[in-house]
Amino acid sequence: MTEGLAVPRDLDLGDRASALEQLKVPPAAHSQMASMVKDVLPEQKAGLLIGSRQGPLLAARMQKMGESDGAKAVGEHLVRLGTDTSWKENSGSALVGRLVDATLHSLTAPPSAPPAPASRVRVCRRRALLVVVLAGDTARLVQRVRRVGVVTETEATGYDCLSSRLVSESELRAFLLDCFESAECQLFVGHEDRVSEELRDVLQDVVFSVFCTYRETSGHFSMALGVSIEGWLADRVGRREFAERFAAHFDAYVLYGDTEPPGLWTVILADGNRLRGAMDEGDNRYMLYAATAPVPGLPDIRVDEGLWQLR
Template identity: 70%
Template structure:
């Protein structure tokens, strides 16, 4: 039997989640202990690690930052393989969007330029986005995105599957 390697779950979330709520979610989601998790704003990682021995390895290591446009925050969660076995990328997106009543954009196996959007109800669709002046904007999706009537619905994105 082969062991699953460490991986990362990166994405953009439509709602800004306070660090304490994000920490609680990650502990519950991956079923890990407090000492196995590191969570920090991207600009404060060094400060957060101060005093922690260099040999300490966290099972989950999460950084986040605020963004603008159709999304409120980006997050990057590096996880050990055993955690990826517990909660896959798609399931992670479903859990976080349901927990925080948000939508999340992330990449998995889509071709370049196409992303998956998971809605709070657990549905998934494909989308295309642009970054303009530090604003991340969806411009096309395979179905309407709640709260974003300006995003064009395009069935053509399904051809990329």
């Protein structure tokens, strides 16, 4: 969807007017492109496509083509939307997704190419591993990782951790954008209890490079994070580096699991020091009872350097 486009890291597709401005699509040019779409699609379907979340990206692609090949070329590509009737088999959000897919295909393939095949998964050509978000029949969120090509040998993964500080969603979003150098449109952040609700208006086949959920906890930790990322991002920022950055940025201590013996965890302090700790947990309450060095603010924790020797 974004290949070949100059997409700002903070692109906000939730605000269409702002997104068009960020993508440098002038109102007059957007109106002209909307008219061209209405010339080849029924009015209702054209409205769904133009008003879709991906609409500004499609407009940016049409503008780029118009600048290089002329408005006539854009029209010649779009005309296939009138003959590609595959979208008629869908309804609701699936219809919008199919219209977006068909339009993207019409703009990126030669005019003589056949219609795009229907697919539940939109492939981002520059990605090896995609995190696909699907809403189930019971409104439960299901995350799946699908391998679609080899660009990096690193598997998609998840960084799960506990933080001593409760961070606001806006702070968390800003940190993740900076940490992974991701575009706004490639990031999802949501509370565990509200994920399905927040994804209600998002197409089922939308791909997020970074998918983060969080919840409040009690005990020595105030927040639990689950961050699913594509393999190429894991190459960029490893698990330990992620915890170190989070701890330093939010002046917190962070616990996560990696290769420790069963029952033990790694704890990163705000100053970057790394400890090994033992913890009791239950009913969303997490309490450290031993660590290889003192943890600031937790004087009652037993210091046991022998935890490093356990295998």
